[in-house]
Amino acid sequence: MGNYKSRPTISCVDELKKKISESYALFRSKAIEDLRPRDSDWSELQLACSRGDVVRVTRLLTDENIGEKTDTGLSLLHIACISGVGKDLVELLYTKDSKTVLSKNQFSPLHLATYKGDGEIVEALLTGGADVNLPGNSDVTPLHIAAMCGHHEIFKTLLDYGGKINASDAVKFSPLHIACYYGHDKVVEQLVIHGADLNISGGVGDRPLHLACAKGHLKITQLLVEGTSHQKADVNIKDDEEHRPLHFCCKGGNLVILHYLLEHRADPHVCNIYGDTPLHLACYNAKTEVARQLVTLTGADSLIKENIFSETPLHSACTNGRSLDLVKFLLDQPAVDINYQGKDGHTALHSACYHGHFRIVQYLLESGGDMNLVAAVSDQNGGSEKLEEQTALMWAYEKGHDSIVIFLKHHKRPQDESACGDYSQPGSDGSYVSVPSPLGKLRSMTREKIDVLHLRATLPHQFHLQLLDIECQEVIGSGSFGKVYKGKCKGKTAAIKRYRASTVGAKSDVDMFCREVAILSKLKSSYVIGFLGACLDDPSQFAIVTQYISGGSLYSLLHEQKRLIDVQSKLTISIDVAKGMEYLHNLPQPIIHRDLNSHNILLDENGHALVADFGESRFLRSAEEDNMTKQPGNLRWMAPEIFTQCTKYSIKADVFSYSLCLWELLAGELPFAHLKPAAAAAEMAYHITRPPIGITIPKPIVGLLQVGWHANPDDRPEFKEIVPILEECKQSQAVAMLSNADTTPIVAFPTALPMVTDRDSDDEGRSTPPLAGHVSALRSHWEQEATRHNDPPREEIRRHLPFPQIDKNGYVSDPLSTLRIPIDLPRQDTRDRSQSPNT
Structure with a gap:
C-alpha cells in the first residue's frame, strides 16, 4: 500500500539533471575565468603575445621561454588565442611549439577560442594540427563547446576537421544533448544532417527529445521528430525513470509542443515508474491549460488513474494548490469524484490539508468534500505494518496548519443545522473525529524550531556538516530514530546516524537529536565515542556523525x-x-x-x-x-x-x-x-531478584x-x-x-x-570452571565446591541472609550475593x- 506522505518532492532524474545544470554553470564560470586573466604579473613576452606584436614576440622568443606559463597555467598560445590578435601569431607559436597544453582549469587554446567564438583562430589552430577531439574540463570537447554556445559556423568547421559527432562528456551528454538543452536549432540541424544519433542516451537515460520538450524548443522538437530518411527521434522513448517526452512537455507547460507530440502519436496515458501520467505531472505543476487540452484531446482515461502514492490528478492538483481553476476544472469532469479515496484511503482534501492550501480546502468542503473519510497510514516509526486511520483534519494538525484545523473543526456544511464542535453529535450525518487542540502541537513545533536554531547558533563551527559532506554505505544498526550507516565523512570512515523527521510516541525526534548533538559536542575522552559533526539544515536531513568503531558492540x-x-x-x-x-x-x-x-x-x-x-x-x-x-x-x-x-x-x-x-x-x-x-x-x-553470581568471579x-x-x-x-x-x-x-x-x-x-x-x-x-554457564550447571557446581571445601552448613549461611539463598528458578533472591x-x-x-x- 502506498504511503502518500513519503512521496519525494523531486525525482531522482530531476535531482541528477539539477546537478548536470550546475556542472555546466561551473564549466562556464571556469572558461570565463581563463578568458579574463590578470596580466599584472606577466612577463614581457606574455604581454607581447597579448598585444599580438608578432615582431616583438619573434625577437623575444627562445627555446627556453617557449614553454612559459602564467600562474593559472596559460601558455603563450593560450594568451594569443584569448587576445584574438589574429592568426599570424597563432601560426608562429604553433610552429615553434606544437605541444597541446591544458590550463589549470583544463582548457586547451582550441577550447577557449571555440568558447569565445573566434572562427579565424579556430581555423588556424586546426590547420596547425590541434586535436579537435581533445577532452578538457568535464570531458567536454570543442564540439560540445560550440554546441553549448551556439556557434554553428565553428561547429561546422570542427565537424569538417573530424569532430566526433556522438562524443560523450562527463555526464554522458553528446553535442546534440547540449544543443537541445541550450536551444540552438541551427547546431541541431547540422547534427541531424551529419547523422548524429537522434536517440542517444545521456547519463540518466535522457534523450535529446526529452530535453527539447522540457525546455519548450518547438523547432528543435520538429527537427528531431521529423529527422531524416534514415532515422527519426522516437516520440515515446523513455529515460531511466520511464518518463516520455510528453511527460516533460506537460511538466513544463509547453502547450504547442503538446499538440505537436499528440499529432505524432505520443501516448497520452502512459505512466512513468512512479505511476504518473502526463496529466499527473501537469497537475503537480499547476499547468491548467495543458491539463484542459490533455483531457479534451485524449479523453478521461488518465483522470481516474492512481500513481504509486495513491494519487489521482485531482489529488495532484490539490497537492500543488496554486491553481484553484485547475481543481474546479477537474471537479467538473463526470469521471472525477471529489471524495475518491486512493488505495491508502486519502482524499484530495487530505492532500490540500497536508500541504496547507486553505483556499483549496475551503472550495473542496463547499463542493461536498467529506472531512470524515480516513486514510490508512502505516506506522513509519517502528517499521511495523500497523496502520493508523487519519482524517484530513489530523493531517493538517500534524503539519501545524492551525488555520485549516480551526476551519475544519468549526466548518458548517449546508445540510447541518449548526457547526460541529470537537465531538461528534449523536444522530448527525457526519461523525466528526475528536482531536486534541492544535495549540499543543503548535507549541511543540515552535519549541522544536527554537531548539534547532539554538543548536545551530551554539554548536562550534567545525561540527557543522552538509549532507554532501557525508556518504552513507551499508546499514550497521537501526532504531526508532532511524538507521545507522557505515560511511564516509569528508573522506574518512565514520558512523552516520540518520534521523527520521517524525514523532516517536511522546518524545520528538527533533528534541532527541538536539540533545544528543549538544551532549556529543561537549565530550572529549578516549573512553567515549568521538563526535565528528552533525547536519542541522533540515529535519529531513538530520544526521549525527561519529567515529567508526570497527569491533562492533x-x-x-x-x-x-x-x-x-x-x-x-x-x-x-x-x-x-x-x-x-x-x-x-x-x-x-x-x-x-x-x-x-x-x-x-x-x-x-x-x-x-x-x-x-x-x-x-x-x-x-x-x-x-x-x-x-x-x-x-x-x-x-x-x-x-x-x-x-x-x-x-x-x-x-x-x-x-x-x-x-x-x-x-x-x-x-x-x-x-x-x-x-x-x-x-x-x-x-x-x-529484588538479581542474576546468579558464579564462584569464579x-x-x-x-x-x-x-x-x-x-x-x-x-x-x-x-x-x-x-x-x-x-x-x-x-x-x-x-x-x-x-x-x-x-x-x-x-x-x-x-x-x-x-x-x-x-x-x-x-x-x-x-583448572577452573567456565566464567559463563547456565543456572542449573552453576547450582550443581556450587554445591560440589561447597562439599569439597567443607563450607559451613546452609543453616549458618541462611542466618546471615534475609532471603533464601537460591530460589526455585536458580536466581539469587537476596539483593546481595x-x-x-x-x-x-x-x-x-x-x-x-x-x-x-x-x-
Missing part, C-alpha cells in the same frame, strides 16, 4: 558471534567503560547516560571499549531532578527506580546498568535471558556487583570508586591464575581480543586519588 560479540573472552580482556573492557562513565558523571555539568547496555558499548581493533549512543542521555542540573523522563533506555538493563515510573533518579541509575553489563561480560549471558525485557525489569524491581568484583545493583540507589558506589577496584583486581594474582588456567588454543579476532575458537569445546583440563564475601570500598582515600580520565 559488546552485545554482538557475546550473543551473536558467541565468542569467549579471557579474563584480562574482560577486565580491560569493564575498566574502560567505568572510566567513560566516570568522565560523564564528573563533568562540570554531569551527564546521565540512561541507556547503558551491551549494545552501546563498542570495541575497537585493540580490544578497548568506548561508551556510545547518547540518544537517551541528558545533562543534570542538580544531583537529583524531579522531572526526568519515565523509562528511558532498554528495559533489560534498567534500574528499578526508573522502571517503577519514578521521575526522580540520579546518576546512580547508570551504576545499576553498569553492574548488569559487568555481570553479562563475566558470565557471557544476557541478564535473565529466559525472560522478556519487561519481565526481567519487573523481576529486578519488584522481587573474582572476590572484589563479587562485592562490586552486590553494591552496584543494590536496590537502594544511595548504597551504590560512584564510578570514581569502582575504577580503582577493577584496576587492582586486574593486577591481582588471582586474576592472573584465572587467565593462565585456560589451556584452550587462542585465535585472533578482529577486535584483537584473545578468543576461544569453539564455545562447545571440551572443558576437561580446565549467594557468596557473602565482604568488601571494603575505598572511601575518602579513593576520592582523593581518583581522577577523571581526561584530567
Whole structure:
C-alpha cells in the first residue's frame, strides 16, 4: 500500500539533471575565468603575445621561454588565442611549439577560442594540427563547446576537421544533448544532417527529445521528430525513470509542443515508474491549460488513474494548490469524484490539508468534500505494518496548519443545522473525529524550531556538516530514530546516524537529536565515542556523525558471534567503560547516560571499549531532578527506580546498568535471558531478584556487583570508586591464575581480543570452571565446591541472609550475593586519588 506522505518532492532524474545544470554553470564560470586573466604579473613576452606584436614576440622568443606559463597555467598560445590578435601569431607559436597544453582549469587554446567564438583562430589552430577531439574540463570537447554556445559556423568547421559527432562528456551528454538543452536549432540541424544519433542516451537515460520538450524548443522538437530518411527521434522513448517526452512537455507547460507530440502519436496515458501520467505531472505543476487540452484531446482515461502514492490528478492538483481553476476544472469532469479515496484511503482534501492550501480546502468542503473519510497510514516509526486511520483534519494538525484545523473543526456544511464542535453529535450525518487542540502541537513545533536554531547558533563551527559532506554505505544498526550507516565523512570512515523527521510516541525526534548533538559536542575522552559533526539544515536531513568503531558492540560479540573472552580482556573492557562513565558523571555539568547496555558499548581493533549512543542521555542540573523522563533506555538493563515510573533518579541509575553489563561480560549471558525485557525489569524491581553470581568471579568484583545493583540507589558506589577496584583486581594474582588456567588454543579476532575458537569445546583440563554457564550447571557446581571445601552448613549461611539463598528458578533472591564475601570500598582515600580520565 502506498504511503502518500513519503512521496519525494523531486525525482531522482530531476535531482541528477539539477546537478548536470550546475556542472555546466561551473564549466562556464571556469572558461570565463581563463578568458579574463590578470596580466599584472606577466612577463614581457606574455604581454607581447597579448598585444599580438608578432615582431616583438619573434625577437623575444627562445627555446627556453617557449614553454612559459602564467600562474593559472596559460601558455603563450593560450594568451594569443584569448587576445584574438589574429592568426599570424597563432601560426608562429604553433610552429615553434606544437605541444597541446591544458590550463589549470583544463582548457586547451582550441577550447577557449571555440568558447569565445573566434572562427579565424579556430581555423588556424586546426590547420596547425590541434586535436579537435581533445577532452578538457568535464570531458567536454570543442564540439560540445560550440554546441553549448551556439556557434554553428565553428561547429561546422570542427565537424569538417573530424569532430566526433556522438562524443560523450562527463555526464554522458553528446553535442546534440547540449544543443537541445541550450536551444540552438541551427547546431541541431547540422547534427541531424551529419547523422548524429537522434536517440542517444545521456547519463540518466535522457534523450535529446526529452530535453527539447522540457525546455519548450518547438523547432528543435520538429527537427528531431521529423529527422531524416534514415532515422527519426522516437516520440515515446523513455529515460531511466520511464518518463516520455510528453511527460516533460506537460511538466513544463509547453502547450504547442503538446499538440505537436499528440499529432505524432505520443501516448497520452502512459505512466512513468512512479505511476504518473502526463496529466499527473501537469497537475503537480499547476499547468491548467495543458491539463484542459490533455483531457479534451485524449479523453478521461488518465483522470481516474492512481500513481504509486495513491494519487489521482485531482489529488495532484490539490497537492500543488496554486491553481484553484485547475481543481474546479477537474471537479467538473463526470469521471472525477471529489471524495475518491486512493488505495491508502486519502482524499484530495487530505492532500490540500497536508500541504496547507486553505483556499483549496475551503472550495473542496463547499463542493461536498467529506472531512470524515480516513486514510490508512502505516506506522513509519517502528517499521511495523500497523496502520493508523487519519482524517484530513489530523493531517493538517500534524503539519501545524492551525488555520485549516480551526476551519475544519468549526466548518458548517449546508445540510447541518449548526457547526460541529470537537465531538461528534449523536444522530448527525457526519461523525466528526475528536482531536486534541492544535495549540499543543503548535507549541511543540515552535519549541522544536527554537531548539534547532539554538543548536545551530551554539554548536562550534567545525561540527557543522552538509549532507554532501557525508556518504552513507551499508546499514550497521537501526532504531526508532532511524538507521545507522557505515560511511564516509569528508573522506574518512565514520558512523552516520540518520534521523527520521517524525514523532516517536511522546518524545520528538527533533528534541532527541538536539540533545544528543549538544551532549556529543561537549565530550572529549578516549573512553567515549568521538563526535565528528552533525547536519542541522533540515529535519529531513538530520544526521549525527561519529567515529567508526570497527569491533562492533559488546552485545554482538557475546550473543551473536558467541565468542569467549579471557579474563584480562574482560577486565580491560569493564575498566574502560567505568572510566567513560566516570568522565560523564564528573563533568562540570554531569551527564546521565540512561541507556547503558551491551549494545552501546563498542570495541575497537585493540580490544578497548568506548561508551556510545547518547540518544537517551541528558545533562543534570542538580544531583537529583524531579522531572526526568519515565523509562528511558532498554528495559533489560534498567534500574528499578526508573522502571517503577519514578521521575526522580540520579546518576546512580547508570551504576545499576553498569553492574548488569559487568555481570553479562563475566558470565557471557544476557541478564535473565529466559525472560522478556519487561519481565526481567519487573523481576529486578519488584522481587529484588538479581542474576546468579558464579564462584569464579573474582572476590572484589563479587562485592562490586552486590553494591552496584543494590536496590537502594544511595548504597551504590560512584564510578570514581569502582575504577580503582577493577584496576587492582586486574593486577591481582588471582586474576592472573584465572587467565593462565585456560589451556584452550587462542585465535585472533578482529577486535584483537584473545578468543576461544569453539564455545562447545571440551572443558576437561580446565583448572577452573567456565566464567559463563547456565543456572542449573552453576547450582550443581556450587554445591560440589561447597562439599569439597567443607563450607559451613546452609543453616549458618541462611542466618546471615534475609532471603533464601537460591530460589526455585536458580536466581539469587537476596539483593546481595549467594557468596557473602565482604568488601571494603575505598572511601575518602579513593576520592582523593581518583581522577577523571581526561584530567
